Amino acid sequence: MDFEEFVLTASLTDLDAEARARDHADAVEFRMDLADDPLAALDDYDGELPVLATNRASWEGGEAEDDEARLAELAEAAELACVGAVDVELKSLTASDGERVAERARRTGTTVVASVHDFERTPPKQDLRGHLDAATERADLGKLAVTAESRGDVLDLLAVTHEYAAAGERVATMAMGAPGRHSRAVAPVYGSKIGYAPVDPEDATAPGQYDLETLAGLVERLS
Numbered sequence: 001m002d003f004e005e006f007v008l009t010a011s012l013t014d015l016d017a018e019a020r021a022r023d024h025a026d027a028v029e030f031r032m033d034l035a036d037d038p039l040a041a042l043d044d045y046d047g048e049l050p051v052l053a054t055n056r057a058s059w060e061g062g063e064a065e066d067d068e069a070r071l072a073e074l075a076e077a078a079e080l081a082c083v084g085a086v087d088v089e090l091k092s093l094t095a096s097d098g099e100r101v102a103e104r105a106r107r108t109g110t111t112v113v114a115s116v117h118d119f120e121r122t123p124p125k126q127d128l129r130g131h132l133d134a135a136t137e138r139a140d141l142g143k144l145a146v147t148a149e150s151r152g153d154v155l156d157l158l159a160v161t162h163e164y165a166a167a168g169e170r171v172a173t174m175a176m177g178a179p180g181r182h183s184r185a186v187a188p189v190y191g192s193k194i195g196y197a198p199v200d201p202e203d204a205t206a207p208g209q210y211d212l213e214t215l216a217g218l219v220e221r222l223s
C-alpha cells in the first residue's frame with residue numbers, strides 16, 4: 001500500500017466483516033487491540049482487501065495494555081503477506097520499541113504509518129506542523145487525528161493538511177468529535193490519504209466517524 005491515492009479503510013475488529021466492506025472500501029484497518037487472538041485471525045485471513053494493521057496502546061486511546069507484547073504482535077503482523085501497512089504511534093517510534101516494528105515492516109516492503117492522536121483538542125497550527133514533521137520524517141505517511149471543538153479547529157487542520165500535501169508529503173488527517181465530523185469527508189479534498197469508517201455505525205473506532213457507505217458516498221461526490 002503506497003497511499004499515493006486516497007485509501008478508504010473500513011475499521012474492523014473482526015476480519016470476517018471484510019466481505020461486507022469490499023463494495024465501498026479500498027482496504028481494511030484491523031484493530032488488533034480490539035480483537036480476539038488477532039494474529040490467528042490474520043493468519044486465517046483470506047479476504048481481498050489489503051490490511052492496515054493497528055495495535056493501539058491504551059495510552060493512545062486503544063485497548064492494548066502491555067506495550068512490549070503489542071509491539072511484538074504488530075511486528076509479526078507486519079511480516080504477513082496480507083498486511084500492506086502498519087500503524088505505529090509516533091511516541092512508540094521515538095521513545096520505545098516502535099522503531100523495531102518499523103524496521104521489520106520495511107524489510108518485507110510493508111508501509112509504515114506514524115500516528116498521533118489528540119483526544120482533547122486541536123493544538124495550534126504550529127504544533128500540528130510539528131507532529132506532521134516528526135511523523136513524516138520517521139514513516140512513509142504521517143497521520144494526525146485531533147479533536148475539534150469548533151469549525152475553526154477544522155480549518156486549521158485542513159490548512160495544514162493542504163500545506164503538507166502540496167509540498168509532496170504523504171499525510172492523513174481527521175478531526176474527531178461532532179464538530180469535526182465533516183473533516184472526514186473534506187480532508188481528502190485537501191490531500192489527506194486515509195479515511196477510516198466502520199461498516200456499521202455502532203462499531204465506530206473513534207468519535208464522529210461516518211459509517212463506511214456514507215463516507216464512501218461523500219468522498220466520491222466531493223472528489
Ligand SMILES: O=C1C[C@@](O)(C(=O)O)C[C@@H](O)[C@@H]1O
Nearest residue numbers: 011054145174176196205206
Ligand atoms: O487512528 C485512527 C484514526 C481514528 O482514530 C479515526 O479518528 O478515524 C480511527 C482509528 O481506528 C484509527 O486507528
